[in-house]
Amino acid sequence: MQQDKHPDYHPVVFRDRAAGYAFLTRSTADSDQTIEWDDGETYPVVDVEISSESHPFYTGKARTVDSEGRVAAFERRYGGG
Template structure:
């Protein structure tokens, strides 16, 4: 097996500042900042803008777009012709 072919995977903490949530996983991401974790070890920390803890889809706060209702409202308002001029 060739040496130096695979990336350097190591333990990293990803921190979602919006939700105040952090989780420890393995990644190739690096950071100059470190954080002391629950196990007493210090790990590099990567701040992320959004994670499953703050994303609207996963938190149940997602808005769904009723595109069919909007089309029907448009046709009621402006007439639902065949789409042909004349």
């Protein structure tokens, strides 16, 4: 196997701001921000918009989409029927 071909694989904290949930895993993602974890160590932290804690598929909480309002806005903007 060739050396220096693989990216650095290290512990990283992923933080879901919407759900207020964070988890520690290993990843190649990197960040300038750090966070002190429960074990007293400091790890890079990556903020994500959605994770299994906030995704409707995993939580069972479906979001309703205002499709009627979106259609009306589209018609107002572009002059539809």
